Amino acid sequence: MSGPVHAALAGDPVLAEHYAAFRAKAESALNPRLVALIRQAIAAVHGMEAAAIDDAALDERTRVCVAYARRIPFEHTAITDPEAASVVAHLGEPGFVAFSVVAALADAECRAGLVDLEGLAGV
Amino acid sequence: MSTIPRVSSAIAGEPAHFGSVLAHQPEISASFFALYGRFWGSDVLAARLKEVARMRNARVTECGFCRNVRFDKAVAQGLGEEVVDDITDGYEASARLTDAEKAVLKFTDALIHDPELLNRDARAALQRHLTPAQIAELGLGVTLFLALAKALITMGLEPDAMERTVLPTPAVLEAAE
Secondary structure: OOOHHHHHHHHOHHHHHHHHHHHHHHHHOOOHHHHHHHHHHHHHHOOOOOOOOOHHHOOHHHHHHHHHHOOHHHHHHHOOHHHHHHHHHHHHHHHHHHHHHHHHHHHHHHHHHHOOHHHHOOO | OOOOOOOOOOOOOOOOOHHHHHOOOHHHHHHHHHHHHHHHHOOOOOHHHHHHHHHHHHHHHOOHHHHHEEEHHHHHOOOOHHHHOOOOOOHHHOOOOOHHHHHHHHHHHHHHOOHHHOOHHHHHHHHHHOOHHHHHHHHHHHHHHHHHHHHHHHOOOOOOOOOOEEEOOOOOOHHHO
16 A cells, blocks of 8 residues: 555554555455556646556546546536536446545545645654 | 435435445445544544544535534534634634644645645644644545545535534444454
């Protein structure tokens, strides 16, 4: 497990393990490549170091999901019912639930990194 | 922002809400509630400070559900509505919020809104009032509050209207330990 939140919890291994388990369960419910693309797309929106995604190389289903993920950091209240429905159509309801958790966590983790949570926690 | 659920309930007879929708993914649900119970059960950082951060996130993220829920542990620690009312823009001038709470709010704003807000003075204030272990726990909390709020909103689980509701503070289920 990597990331600023898990790292910051080094002094509380039980809580760190619970956090790692939650993130791992959410991510394991999706295709690993899609998880990587979600995290990559959201990191790029935050201006963090992330390789550019070649949208043209993605299949339609993945392109829809990546476009949706890019809306999470700053436009989550503007996402429309049709946008959400298109992701549900591609992933199914259980997949959409996992996707929503993974994308929201990826956004929050980027933000935790941007405030240097690890440094503040003395790690 | 939609108040029409974009996902159905996975629990027969229950409307779509966070728990019934998350039930589509039982392992995610179980791990989330175990984590959330452990987080709120820890007293490294007082529940009142956690709730101050949660209230701020609810307002900035526009999560109506989060905004109307209160956890009883923080209420018992003196977090009354007159204090919650001050967790709005301009909280820096509040006479009801403590300096530690204002430092927590600035950190929360920085994480959920603009990292530039955590300037040198704000960072020093946070480190003056909280230990590194408390900051780690606060960071986890704000991460979860933000992610939970955004997941709720994007899954269309915002209520049309909701009364203020005091709920038992999430706790670790002994059977899950």
